[in-house]
Amino acid sequence: MAEKLTLAEKLWRDHLVVKGEDGAPDLIYIDLHLIHEVTSPQAFDGLRLEGRDIRRRDLTIATEDHNTPTKDIHLPIAEPTSAKQVQALRDNTEEYGVRIHSLGDKNQGIVHVVGPQLGLTMPGITVVCGDSHTSTHGAFGALAMGIGTSEVEHVLATQTLPLAPFKTMAINVEGSLRPGVSAKDIILAIIAKIGTGGGQGYVLEYRGSAIRELSMEGRMTICNMSIEAGARAGMVAPDQITFDYLKGRPHAPEGKDWDEAMEYWKTLQTDEGAEFDKEIYIDADELDPFVTWGTNPGQGVSLLGEVPSPDSFDLASDQESAEKALQYMDLVPGTKMKDIRVDTVFLGSCTNSRIEDLRAAANLVKGKKLAEGLTMMVVPGSQKVRIEAESEGLDKIFKDFGAEWRFAGCSACLGMNPDKVGEFKRAASTSNRNFVGRQGKNARTHLVSPVVAAATAIRGTLSAPSDLED
Amino acid sequence: MEKISNFNGVGVPFRYSNVDTDQIIPAIYLKRIAKTGYEDGLFSTLRQDPDFVLNQPEYKNAQVLVAGSDFGTGSSREHAVWALRDYGFKAVFSPKFADIFRSNCGKQGVIAGVISNADTVKLWEKMESEPGIELEVDLPSQVVRCGELEINFDIDEYTKWRLSEGLDDIGITLQNEDKIEEFESRRAAWRPKTLPVKGD
Numbered sequence: 001m002a003e004k005l006t007l008a009e010k011l012w013r014d015h016l017v018v019k020g021e022d023g024a025p026d027l028i029y030i031d032l033h034l035i036h037e038v039t040s041p042q043a044f045d046g047l048r049l050e051g052r053d054i055r056r057r058d059l060t061i062a063t064e065d066h067n068t069p070t071k072d073i074h075l076p077i078a079e080p081t082s083a084k085q086v087q088a089l090r091d092n093t094e095e096y097g098v099r100i101h102s103l104g105d106k107n108q109g110i111v112h113v114v115g116p117q118l119g120l121t122m123p124g125i126t127v128v129c130g131d132s133h134t135s136t137h138g139a140f141g142a143l144a145m146g147i148g149t150s151e152v153e154h155v156l157a158t159q160t161l162p163l164a165p166f167k168t169m170a171i172n173v174e175g176s177l178r179p180g181v182s183a184k185d186i187i188l189a190i191i192a193k194i195g196t197g198g199g200q201g202y203v204l205e206y207r208g209s210a211i212r213e214l215s216m217e218g219r220m221t222i223c224n225m226s227i228e229a230g231a232r233a234g235m236v237a238p239d240q241i242t243f244d245y246l247k248g249r250p251h252a253p254e255g256k257d258w259d260e261a262m263e264y265w266k267t268l269q270t271d272e273g274a275e276f277d278k279e280i281y282i283d284a285d286e287l288d289p290f291v292t293w294g295t296n297p298g299q300g301v302s303l304l305g306e307v308p309s310p311d312s313f314d315l316a317s318d319q320e321s322a323e324k325a326l327q328y329m330d331l332v333p334g335t336k337m338k339d340i341r342v343d344t345v346f347l348g349s350c351t352n353s354r355i356e357d358l359r360a361a362a363n364l365v366k367g368k369k370l371a372e373g374l375t376m377m378v379v380p381g382s383q384k385v386r387i388e389a390e391s392e393g394l395d396k397i398f399k400d401f402g403a404e405w406r407f408a409g410c411s412a413c414l415g416m417n418p419d420k421v422g423e424f425k426r427a428a429s430t431s432n433r434n435f436v437g438r439q440g441k442n443a444r445t446h447l448v449s450p451v452v453a454a455a456t457a458i459r460g461t462l463s464a465p466s467d468l469e470d
Numbered sequence: 471m472e473k474i475s476n477f478n479g480v481g482v483p484f485r486y487s488n489v490d491t492d493q494i495i496p497a498i499y500l501k502r503i504a505k506t507g508y509e510d511g512l513f514s515t516l517r518q519d520p521d522f523v524l525n526q527p528e529y530k531n532a533q534v535l536v537a538g539s540d541f542g543t544g545s546s547r548e549h550a551v552w553a554l555r556d557y558g559f560k561a562v563f564s565p566k567f568a569d570i571f572r573s574n575c576g577k578q579g580v581i582a583g584v585i586s587n588a589d590t591v592k593l594w595e596k597m598e599s600e601p602g603i604e605l606e607v608d609l610p611s612q613v614v615r616c617g618e619l620e621i622n623f624d625i626d627e628y629t630k631w632r633l634s635e636g637l638d639d640i641g642i643t644l645q646n647e648d649k650i651e652e653f654e655s656r657r658a659a660w661r662p663k664t665l666p667v668k669g670d
């Protein structure tokens with residue numbers, strides 16, 4: 001009888017070029033290499049210094065996202081260091097013949113939105129990018145992980161990576177989400193449960209009825225934040241929802257290739273009886289909207305709850321980190337989460353900037369007005385998403401509401417481009433990291449889902465969609 | 471890469487846990503395109519505090535960082551390792567490292583050694599009682615010594631071998647070029663290709 005394997009182990013087996021011996025890592029083939037301007041310049045320099053070429057430019061694609069402005073994109077990039085970094089990517093991709101989608105191009109956008117929308121991300125492949133949120137692509141049943149710049153250079157030169165095998169963890173999410181609860185709440189609850197280091201050394205596989213019911217956008221949101229639990233990769237087995245999403249996209253297989261792929265893709269599930277190194281369980285029926293109160297994504301709580309007291313943690317290190325977080329966030333233990341007033345709302349990032357996210361938020365804010373004193377920015381994940389949203393009139397809904405409607409990019413998720421949360425300002429943000437200074441110096445971030453972001457924008461305090469019914 | 475065996479260097483008691491790479495080097499320093507010169511970005515927010523440990527004269531020439539658990543979490547930025555390296559650090563010890571950070575260390579000749587929570591505290595206390603004391607990092611025997619303390623650290627065998635030999639990963643992989651070619655010759659036609667460009 002054949003060996004029982006998990007999904008991750010099957011992909012590992014099918015990409016093994018050389019089995020490592022005597023403690024050496026395995027050499028794994030990479031099907032798709034995504035590149036952006038921040039983590040690639042030194043890799044291209046490395047190639048140049050060694051006189052090496054790119055092995056498979058036909059498996060490589062670049063886009064500009066981290067540094068790019070999201071308004072006045074017809075003007076040259078104002079900030080000189082950003083302009084220089086983007087120019088370096090343009091020069092490097094031209095010199096080495098790599099496909100690039102630059103600012104202004106309709107396929108430009110956040111690298112983890114662009115790959116799936118082009119149909120390049122598909123089940124059964126390995127995907128890497130010099131960006132920790134590469135785990136997003138695992139939503140298709142791909143093995144996808146973030147890598148460092150030296151590894152970017154390694155993949156450019158060899159189309160492979162030496163990797164030590166991972167352990168596997170099943171995250172079983174059974175039941176059905178209640179209205180107003182979404183994929184973002186599932187992943188925030190998972191991270192709060194296992195901690196920011198809980199997934200370290202593991203590939204996570206999200207399973208169970210609540211995951212099967214999610215759209216591809218929802219699955220991408222969950223896999224995206226696997227890294228926030230310390231895991232390098234997270235994945236969902238492909239099913240009809242995956243195949244339907246992929247079919248007909250520009251680079252999806254066609255005809256005979258599609259049939260052959262489907263035959264393989266249908267085998268991409270964890271075998272009955274295969275053992276995970278670890279399993280955890282989440283009850284979807286019980287989940288509330290989830291928000292963070294602290295300065296790492298594991299410091300989260302139900303939106304119905306309150307700011308915890310540092311004493312409520314068992315470990316001294318957790319108590320200390322909670323104390324520091326509360327000080328930075330300017331929060332007092334016992335405060336009801338729903339009483340926290342925000343200054344700004346950010347709807348965007350590789351976690352939540354896809355068309356479904358925008359639709360869900362637009363549906364709530366339609367015909368309403370942004371709360372007094374708040375600002376809101378809506379940043380589609382790619383130009384394609386922006387165009388699609390505009391064809392549905394979502395831009396008008398957001399603008400009428402009082403939000404700014406922007407061009408695609410990483411935007412206020414990280415302080416690398418003009419979009420930042422102001423100093424000592426408080427943001428409800430659909431992004432993935434609430435680290436100290438992440439959204440700007442002394443900016444205070446609460447991570448939320450798109451619908452919580454929308455409800456918060458309407459009410460001015462952290463709010464669930466159900467609060468709008470009162 | 472330089473070969474590493476034994477070295478002595480001033481140790482820093484870095485009493486922080488859950489230090490993400492945004493704390494090690496904020497995004498603003500990621501806009502450069504050079505491979506060196508990142509020392510000014512290292513812990514730049516924390517360094518604004520005059521009481522911060524690295525601002526104390528005893529730790530001026532620090533080479534060994536002893537940190538709390540979950541060091542290097544978050545963003546994959548290799549700049550975090552470049553900043554540590556450029557500042558002069560040759561080794562970091564912690565009870566737990568984030569995967570990508572640890573892997574990045576191995577590529578840049580920085581030792582990321584795992585020690586127990588209890589040993590971390592012992593080292594902190596020793597270094598705080600004698601600020602500026604040197605630690606001896608002995609890679610071949612995987613031991614860090616500080617005064618009377620002798621503490622074993624974990625590092626995977628392969629990374630240890632590469633660091634000891636100063637080997638370049640790409641060079642090692644290219645010894646298997648024939649196997650890569652063989653693998654590519656069996657790659658299914660349905661697998662993704664970015665070129666030629668399809669769609670509009």
